[in-house]
Amino acid sequence: MKRLLSLIVGLLAVCGLLAYTSQSLEKSSGSTGSKVLNLYNWGDYIDPTLLTKFQKETGYHVNVETFDSNEAMYTKINQGGTHYDLAVPSDYMVSKMKRAHLLQPLDKSRLTGWGNFDQQFLNQSFDRGNRYSMPYFWGTLGIVYNDKMVKASDVQHWDDLWSPKFRDKIMLIDSARDIMGMSLVTLHKSMNATDPQTLLAAEKRLNTLAPNVKAVVADEIKMYMIQDEAPLAVDWSGEASEMLAGNRHLHYVVPSEGSNLWFDNLVIPKTAQHYNAIYAFLNFMSEPKNAAQNANYIGYATPNKKAKALLPKAVRHDREFYPDQKTIDHLQVYRDLSPSIVELYNDRYLEFKMHH
């Protein structure tokens, strides 16, 4: 009994000490108070030195909270009780949030860096006229291959993946929209197809790919590809850039016949409170020098034209992550489909996954 009591007292003392330390640490870094900005971002999706620089220049301290899926972020903002000033949804999620009245329009008169953006990455279908969103990064869907096991000329197009040579060699990213989209492209259909017959055809087409599919996995793809577990993967450019940094035999191809073009965007959710800080941050991030530094750190493609010009030549001319104009012209942005169509995509995709 005495031992139990001392154990409990000891545990309470440790908890108290930890709470005190964390609070005093937080105070010294100044996260409590009115000169703050609450940023709700994907994990490791901003260069931390930029946050320090921003605080030095403007005095606003940035609190970063992270999420790992658009849906999780949506649910958290929708349920309320949060005070995020800025969030970073992907394209289709911007229109979904817009329709749910979770966003506030951008006050363009307070934005100084708008002219720095490349026109072709503005005014997209998910937010015409960019009333609510400022592009943060963009990217594609493509094929990652390992040059030790696969010849570059063998994997330039989606159709190449169906080759009997690649039996049990391909890893797919576990995302209904992307894998169904890939299949739709090979059938010369839109990646936003809504016709049930077309989607059924896309599933049938995927079923013929099944013998070549080694696994349908998520983030682990990066680890597997870096460790030479599989010679081929279908994944997003952002993930690919991390893989390429980890294994010099890996390369990334965006098939020129068409693929997805995705955007992550800065938006102001309904929960925002610190408007001066928000606009200071948006302007800070659209300054070419800062955007370039961020792009260098994250490794994704920046929609900021002037920032791109500041990037090292090798990056700027990297066809893997800044594809040529012909390829860009064939890229398609996902439209926010109605829930019943999204359901259809997922059902067809589940069927394909069960086909093995």
Next chain:
Amino acid sequence: MRAVTKRRTWLYFIPYGLWLALFVIAPVALIIYQSFFDLGHHFTLGNYSTYFQSATYLKMTLNSVWYAFLITLFTGLISYPTAYFLHQLKHRQFWLLLVILPTWINILLKAYAFIGIFSQAGLANQFLTFIGIGPQQILFTNASFIFVATYIQIPFMILPIYNSIDDLNPAFVNASRDLGASNWQTFRRVIFPLTLPGVKAGVQAVFIPSLSLFMLTRLIGGNKVITLGTAIEEHFLTTMNWGMGSTIGVILIVAMIIVMTLTGDKKPKGGAPR
């Protein structure tokens, strides 16, 4: 005097009652409630009719039950002899502790450890290369999925079986031997029937969670094994069709009740030999 005790007992019930209401009854009620709504928040029985009319879901259910059955079977085949053997040992509490030890480690960490062991350059393949068979594809196969799931579930099967063997009165075993029964006959007629409640409890503890495993199906099975757990995850996170996700949840709860009834004690308690 009696009234006071009664009120006291009632007071003691409050924490348990609150816990039961908040964390058991309310969530289950919410799931059942949600399962009657479609995407537009209209009341509907459509989710259930979709479920029973869709070949996808029925096949998935069959898959889940089949894999859960296999996992339970293998777990049982390993656990019963193990528990029996552990019980004969001298420092049995220590050996039992070693069996329970892996449950202190997070399941995700264990799954990642197996990825390392089963991968192309992993330990298992190094061994196969060493004995001359050469590297094989181990990850993303049904066998590796069942192997890892069995490994994870084993402690939950060993414990109840061990306890029931512990409860077994040695006098019955001795009596059986004295009356001329062989070892096999003693096991089949005396030991196994008397430890059956432990096996049943183990089956309940293993079968139900195995029905809805979902992280393992992706990490180890490479999504080549699809279970109801995968579907629930997808409905809550991707399609955001909570109604359909809840419907599958309700079906899992019903499956659980069926398994409980099948493996539960039919006879009233009381005359347990001790």
